[in-house]
Amino acid sequence: MKSHCQVAIIGGGVVGASVLYHLTKFGWTDVVMLERKVLTAGSTWHAAAGFHAFNGDPNVVRLQSYTISLYKEIEEEGDQNVGLHVPGGITMAATPERWEFLRTEWSRHRFMGLDTELITPSEIKTMCPLVDVSEVKGGLWAPNEGHLDPYGCTQAYARAARRRGAEIYQHTRVEALEPRADGSWTVITDQGVIHAEHVVNAAGLWAREVGAMAGVKLPLIPMEHHYLVTEDIPELVTLGREIPVMVDLDGEIYMRQEHHGVLFGVYEKRSTPWSLDGTPWEYGETDLLPPRLERIEDELMRGFERFPSVGNAGIKRVVNGPFTFTPDGNPLVGPVRGLRNYWAACGCMAGFSQGGGVGLALAQWMIEGEPQDNVFAMDVARFPDLTQTYVAAKAREFYEHRFYLARPNEQWPAGRPLKTTPLYDLQEQANAVFGVNYGLETPMWFALAGQPAHETPTFRRSNAFETVAAECRAIREQVGLFDASGYAKYEISGPGAELWLDRLFASRLPGVGRARLAPLLSPSGRLKGDLTILRLAAQRFLVTGSGYLQEWHLRWFEDHLPVDGSVRIDNRSESLAMLAIAGPNAKALVGEVFGNAAIAAAQRFMSVARIDAGFAPAWIARLSLTGELGYEIYVENHYLRSVYQRLLAAGGTFGLRQYGVWALLSTRLEKGFGIWSREFGPEYTPAMADLERFIAFDKGDFIGREAVLAQRGVTPVHRLITFEIDAVDADASGFEPVWVGDAVAGYTTSGGYGHTTGKSLAMGYVKSEYLVGANAFEIQILGERRPARILTAPAYDPDGARMRG
Incomplete structure (x- = not known):
């Protein structure tokens, strides 16, 4: 074993191998992988290894699409067959609501760059003779879906990385990690010690243990997961081609061909966390868990009704293997706050859909300082410090809702209430309907006395509509009260506070007793935050922003703190x-x-x-x-x-009337005010997001200044626009395509009903070329195109007189 390396990757599954490959691809070749047994010996070897690009977040879609496109490349670079099968995939719906959902997803795929088609039940039957389509309404066909050999794929990544200089040490268990003063790490293994400038935790089932070595508690747990492999099915023996990968949303099952039989997987409603006290070091390589078929009996019976031939086939093998799940099902990727040069690449439940994208993003992050895509949906900083009990509750909920039809207004119940304000019981008495913001119970609206404090999940306007309208009227005509305790609040003080903040933010700092909206930029000139700075004294500031970004912003702040101790940061989000x-x-x-x-x-x-x-x-x-x-x-x-x-x-x-989040979002849309994770995010520049007016280009040096100066005066590809839509009983909710004729001109970022103006509104990004001349825009809502018009001024109080008066 070598004594020093630039990066030590702990874990030899598909995600660790992808990180190894991408680091070498981008020029960091002094990298090693440390695997306690052999490659794929954790959850990788028994994975069903299917892949698809579908995801509700278009940024994740891009990374998943990249993962799929990579397989041919690594097969050639690693000179290793990955067992690639691309028969396409069909997601089926058997209820009107799920069919409406698929139509909506298909419309969103237009701007995401996904090549999908809506198909009829008869077309589904032709492509997959095993399915009973008597109750099926239709399906979504994706030609690029498929599956591969998990062992071959992992080996291909590893072999390609080795060819560029990477070293892989198998049968080498990491026993301890010791941080050094310079930010590097002493990695102690049972085969020797290696000094690594960076450490990547890609340990999969053992990520919790590797995290604990560095004092990190990662929010993930293993869950048991079953699939069956059948004996030969006569229809497949004679078919002469491979059937598509099938997903039945109503039956909550997935199926793909395996030789002349099928692999048949379920996400059961009685899920089973595994090894909550820690994953045994000796587990893996060929180990599986005892089958618990009684737990999946109901799901199997529903599946056999949809696929009768599968129910008649013999079972060749039952696989019950653990996979790691996080509270929201997405991986944990990126630098861990408070630890220099310690990186996460774990919790990846869908390793063969996301592994390539995870490796790409992490390698860019390590080498260039930031990923090229917005990966917040995967960022390890999206979670606060959570107990294992809470993580297990949320992971089980996500697992059991794997194919659930989540509505935009829906709040899931597991792990609630986690955090409450001192007003919680008073808000309950006022009939508040609560949602969750970073674990904090927050009123979404207040039901009228005598009405149930419950909002019916729907893609259309809900039972909250009229009551939220009344809350908006109170704000516009009298006065409203909103509990904004969920906002993030950081107190910045010390003799160096002014100079530090002036360097960190792109805006001018406010004077004492003043406030200012302040963009935060990355070195590439992309948005890092939209915050408000309140100057309480000469060297005392309060910075406010989105509550769920606390770990994300604190990581950025702390990474840029001066070493002389002249600046102090206090997170006042819960105390203030x-x-x-x-x-x-x-x-x-x-x-x-x-x-x-x-x-x-x-x-x-x-x-x-x-x-x-x-x-x-x-x-x-x-x-x-x-x-x-x-x-x-x-x-x-x-x-x-x-x-x-x-x-x-x-x-x-x-x-006075209390109001909740829905009324706040309605009124801000009427003003055309953007918010983070919708209109603003790391994929946008100030010029795209109409934030250049807040940047002090001439104030001196600040992070991102050179990049935004270069962007200044250059027409961005997309620009932020507000639309009025001729909607009926449903509004845009975000990520709907914007059409001009047969061309996708852009996409929405958020939408809703403006109760004061009586308009259905949406904000979104449109290609600049379509903002010239007279174009007829349409926005697709629930699969139906609706006429839309660009608003050149806010729908309400365009000159801002009421806000300033």
């Missing part, structure tokens, strides 16, 4: 609460409850001041996401309840 008050009566309400001094302190738009909020010391800011005159009140969490109750007690005189 925030209430938003918005509407034409907001000023009167604040004056009534907190006194005229509070009004005078925050008289100007974007001003910030220290006030006494009754008995509570507080900060007040004249800000509003709704587009109305508004205030944000920041108080320590233990004061929140008393301030909230004072506002409610006085609010009746002013028509």
Whole structure:
């Protein structure tokens, strides 16, 4: 074993092999792989090894499409047959709602670059004679779906990497990891010690153990998973070709051909976590778990009804093997906050759909400083610190909902409530319907007294529609109160705070007692955040943003901290609460409850001041996401309840009504205000997202300055646009295609109903070439094209007079 390397990859499954391959492909050849047994000895060897590009996140779709396109390349580079089969795939629907879902997915595939087609039951029967289509409404045909040999694929990655200089040490178990002062690692194995500049945890079933060696608790657990392999089926013996990979959404099963039989897999409703106390080091290579066919009996029976020939075939083999699952089913990828040069590449349940993309993204991240795609859906920083009990509950929920038809307004129940504010019981009494933001229970809307506090999951306008409309009217005509405690809040202080923030953010810093919207950029000039900076004192700032980005932003902040200790960062997201008050009566309400001094302190738009909020010391800011005159009140969490109750007690005189997230999203759409993970993200530049006006190009050096200067004046490929849509009973929800004739001109990022303006609205990105001249736009909603018009000004209060007045 060599004594030093640039990167040590721990784990010899398909994901680790992909990382090894991509690092060498991009020029880092001093890399090693450490595998405790042999390649594929974890969950890789017994995987069904199917692949597809479908995903609800278009960024993940790109990575999965890349993975599929890579297989021919690694087969040639590694001189290793990967057992590639590409018979195509069919996803079937047997209910009207699931068929509507497939039609919607097909429409979204147009801008995602996926070559798919909607097909009829008779076409499904022709392509796969095994299926009973008597109840099937239709299917989605994807010609690039298939499966391969997991061993051959992993070996191909490894052999190609070896040819570029990588070394692979099998039968080498990592026993300990010790960080060094310079950010590198001492990797202790049972075969010797190696000094690595970077460590990648690609340990699969053992990722928790390898994480613990570095003091990291990774949110993943193994789950048992069954599939059957049948004896020969007569129809397949005589067919003379391979049938497509089949997915039955209603039966919640998948099937592909295996020689003249089939591999038949299920995601059962009585899922079984495995080895919660830790994966045994001796497990693997040829080990499987005892079959638990009684647990999957119901799913098998439904599957045999859909595929009668499979039910009549003999069973050759039953496979029950563990795979790792995270709370949302996506992998854990990227640098781990608080550890220098320690990287995650684990939790990859769909390794043969995503493994190539994971390797690509991680190699780019390590070598270039950031991945070229937005990989937040896979980023290890998307989760807070979670207990194993919670992770197991959410992983089971995801597993059991693998083929579930999730609606845009749906909230899943497992692991709830995890976190609540001091207002939770009062909001319950007010009939709040809760959603979850980074584990925190947050009101989405408030049902009327006597009505059930429940929202029916749907792709169309829900039972919340009229009540949310009333909440919006209160904001626009009287005054609304919103619990914004879920926002992220970072206090930045110290003698170096001003200089550090000025270097970190692309905007100018606000003066003392002022606030400013502030883009955060990466070195490539792409967006890293859209935050608000409130300057409390000369060297004391409060930075606010999206609550679910706490780990993500803190990782960025901490990675750029000065080494002299002149800047301190305190995450105040849970200790500092925030209430938003918005509407034409907001000023009167604040004056009534907190006194005229509070009004005078925050008289100007974007001003910030220290006030006494009754008995509570507080900060007040004249800000509003709704587009109305508004205030944000920041108080320590233990004061929140008393301030909230004072506002409610006085609010009746002013028509006060509580509102939730749905009303906030409706009002911000009417103003054309973008939000992170929708209109803003790492795949966009300020010029694309209409944020250049917030950038101080001439203020001096800041991260990303050279890149955005080069972009300045260059017409971006896409631009952010707001549309009004002729919708009927359903609105855009994001990632619907925008059409001009037969051409896909762009895609939506979010949408909803503007209750004040009476318009169905959507924001999205359109190719700049279609913004010239008179083009007739259409946006596809639930598979149906609806006429749409570009709004050149916000749908509500276009000059912003109400917000600033």
